[in-house]
Amino acid sequence: NAGVTQTPKFQVLKTGQSMTLQCAQDMNHNSMYWYRQDPGMGLRLIYYSASEGTTDKGEVPNGYNVSRLNKREFSLRLESAAPSQTSVYFCASRRQTHYGYTFGSGTRLTVV
Amino acid sequence: AQSVTQPDIHITVSEGASLELRCNYSYGATPYLFWYVQSPGQGLQLLLKYFSGDTLVQGIKGFEAEFKRSQSSFNLRKPSVHWSDAAEYFCAGPYGGATNKLIFGTGTLLAVQP
Numbered sequence: 001n002a003g004v005t006q007t008p009k010f011q012v013l014k015t016g017q018s019m020t021l022q023c024a025q026d027m028n029h030n031s032m033y034w035y036r037q038d039p040g041m042g043l044r045l046i047y048y049s050a051s052e053g054t055t056d057k058g059e060v061p062n063g064y065n066v067s068r069l070n071k072r073e074f075s076l077r078l079e080s081a082a083p084s085q086t087s088v089y090f091c092a093s094r095r096q097t098h099y100g101y102t103f104g105s106g107t108r109l110t111v112v
Numbered sequence: 113a114q115s116v117t118q119p120d121i122h123i124t125v126s127e128g129a130s131l132e133l134r135c136n137y138s139y140g141a142t143p144y145l146f147w148y149v150q151s152p153g154q155g156l157q158l159l160l161k162y163f164s165g166d167t168l169v170q171g172i173k174g175f176e177a178e179f180k181r182s183q184s185s186f187n188l189r190k191p192s193v194h195w196s197d198a199a200e201y202f203c204a205g206p207y208g209g210a211t212n213k214l215i216f217g218t219g220t221l222l223a224v225q226p
Contacts, residue, residue, distance in 0.1 A: 004155075031212060040121070042202060042218040043156075050212045058213065090155060097212055098144050098163050103155035 002026050006091050006104035013081040013111045021076040021107050023091030031094045032074035033101065034058075034066060036087040043090065049074055081111045116145075116205045118217035125193050126225050133188040133220050135177075135203030145186045146204040146214065147177055156202060162186060173197070198224045 007022045025032065030051050035043040035058075045058030049068040063085060065077045074093075078085055088108050092101035117136045125131055137143055144163045148156040160171025167179040177188045186203060200219045207215040 033213065035216075040218060043216040045207060045213060045215070048213050058207075059215075092156075098161075100146050100148075100158040100161050101156070101214065103148075103157070105155045 004091055004093055004102050004104035006089075006107050008107060009105065010108050011110070013078075013109065015082060015111060017081050018077065018079050019081065020078075021089055021091075021109075022073070023075065023104060024073045025091075025093040025102070026072065027093060027095070027102065028071070029093035029095045029102070030071070031096070032068065033092045033094075034064075034074070034076045035090045035092065036060065037090060037106075038087050046076065046089075078109075081109075083111045085109065086111045116203050116215055116217045118201075118203055118220050120220045121218070122221045122223070124223040124225060127195050128192050131188075131190045131193045131197070131222070133201050133203075133222070135186045135188065135217060136184050137186060137203075137205050138184060139205065142181070143205045145177075145179065147171065147175070147186075147188045148202045148204060148216075149173075150200045150202065150219075152199070159188070159201075193222075193224055195224045195226070198222055 004025045033048040034046040037043050044060045047066040049055045052071045067075045088106050090106050091104040094101050146161045147159040150156045162179045200221045202219045203217040204214045207213040
């Protein structure tokens with residue numbers, strides 16, 4: 001009963017380095033999402049994929065790219081990390097509209 | 113702009129006391145709304161949701177919420193708080209009116225004192 005699995009759980013990057021955050025769900029959900037969580041700001045949507053083969057920008061997409069590799073997997077890439085991208089990143093999935101999200105446990109990223 | 117607002121950043125209640133966390137929304141149509149809970153270092157867990165019908169919805173862990181259109185509110189309540197309820201609570205609703213993504217409030221951090 002894995003649900004939504006995010007890897008890695010923790011990561012420290014130097015400014016300018018790149019990395020990919022991985023997310024996979026085993027619930028056959030159609031939609032997948034990437035949010036970042038910062039103190040006092042709640043969760044902000046970075047990118048989402050309403051269905052396999054589609055991706056769209058959210059509220060804060062700058063500095064990020066995504067790939068919906070297949071129905072299960074949705075990755076988030078930082079091409080050139082900046083200290084402002086220090087955050088906790090959450091992946092979520094949802095079967096369809098009006099259903100709640102299922103969240104992963106998060107990736108805590110620090111950019112120094 | 114359509115939004116979800118949680119006016120209380122931090123609330124402290126005594127164990128056994130009742131709890132009400134506030135959530136206000138601004139949408140033209142009837143929204144679907146959610147409450148999530150996040151324990152320290154964890155992801156978010158769905159507590160309950162309102163889609164349509166009965167305006168009082170029951171959730172897990174003894175929580176309930178009432179949708180009040182006249183007040184644009186969807187407040188979360190619990191009659192008797194347990195120490196294990198200490199966590200951060202997030203209200204969420206449709207993002208910009210779209211049905212395929214959610215916008216979250218900024219959260220309310222609940223502390224429970226003995």
